[in-house]
Amino acid sequence: MGKRLLTRRAFVRSAAAAAGAVALGAALPMAGCASAGDVLRVGTKVDVPGFGFQNPETGNVEGLEVDVARELAARIKGDANALELTGVNATTRGAMLDNGALDAALATFTITDDRCRSYDFSRPYYIDTIGILVKKDSGISDLAGLDGKTVGVALSATTKDKLREAADALGIALNFAEYATYPEIKIALVVGRVDAFSVDRSILLGYQDDTTRLLDTQFAPQEYGVATAKGSELTGQVDAAIAAMEADGTLASLKERWGLSLVTEADMEAEQAAGSVGLGAGDAADDAPVRGGGA
Structure with missing residues (x-):
């Protein structure tokens, strides 16, 4: 529900x-x-x-x-x-x-x-992918739009390394600000201390509101x-x-x-066997209900 x-x-x-x-x-x-x-x-x-x-x-x-x-x-x-x-x-x-x-x-x-x-x-x-939350008025529409900007991430999480790998592949540079809790990152986004909030997509859905949007960008499957x-x-x-x-x-x-999301290991393995690097459009996760109405 x-x-x-x-x-x-x-x-x-x-x-x-x-x-x-x-x-x-x-x-x-x-x-x-x-x-x-x-x-x-x-x-x-x-x-x-x-x-x-x-x-x-x-x-x-x-x-x-x-x-x-x-x-x-x-x-x-x-x-x-x-x-x-x-x-x-x-x-x-x-x-x-x-x-x-x-x-x-x-x-x-x-x-x-x-x-x-x-x-x-x-x-x-549970299986998820990393996502990115930005302000609706930021003008940022994809990962490339974060070139030179600051992304808020959690201390000791895998997000920073995965984002850096993705940024390197695109030839862009990201700055990072690390926080102990997710509410602190959301507040930092709201007040403008960071340009984006990145963690797993299902987590970000809980912090989305009418002033923010979850980018379509998703990568690096995360198994909990x-x-x-x-x-x-x-x-x-x-x-x-x-x-x-x-x-x-x-x-x-x-x-x-x-x-x-109802995505399973079998879904992820099927995506990877088909040459996908994540859980993209058309997989079981996209058909599952999402809390908060989705992106």
Whole structure:
């Protein structure tokens, strides 16, 4: 189902709450969440509508990754409420796995060869591509239009390197400004500190409003996996649970609930076999409902 875009006032209020929760790494409120005992401790984003977002009206964290975390708790711990959520961002999610504060990170965590040397990952539960959000009055219509301009990206994310590779291929130069949270990047775009906001397209849809537009440009497929500590006894259990959720239709149902792309690994492999470098026009993702009405 479609999700209502945030009003500017709600966005500012929720951005402040999200930034505070992430900065503190505090346990987050969630309906029915257990706070003690044999629980699955999972880190989720709190500033990504549709994936992990702290609702400013209820204070609860909601989205696809929260629902997947509940499913993991149900399938591994035997109780969907045997779950403790903690707000994380691109910088803190890995550190909290390293220090044992989390059992798993379900936080738009892209699987890369480099990260697989530090963490274990489940098979992908979601696949996206990188996108670019600009102001409607910016005059920017494609990646080439960003030549010499500044792009806001998240600290410790893969976006910067992927954008630089794409820019080099076009023979253009980009400047980058890195921020700890997505709300900070959106605010930087609104006030003109950056010319564009780049991260995965499904994330950007949650930050699109009537003053911004999502460019048609999309590249570098991003596979999200559940991260666990290297060698964790949970690694196999998490992967098996994700596989079962994919096989029994649970994953597809949850993606539909949040209006997210239904593209799968099979879709991506078919695109690549056909010579595509991403998930372009005509693939399954284009036919899936998009939250916020699309670009």
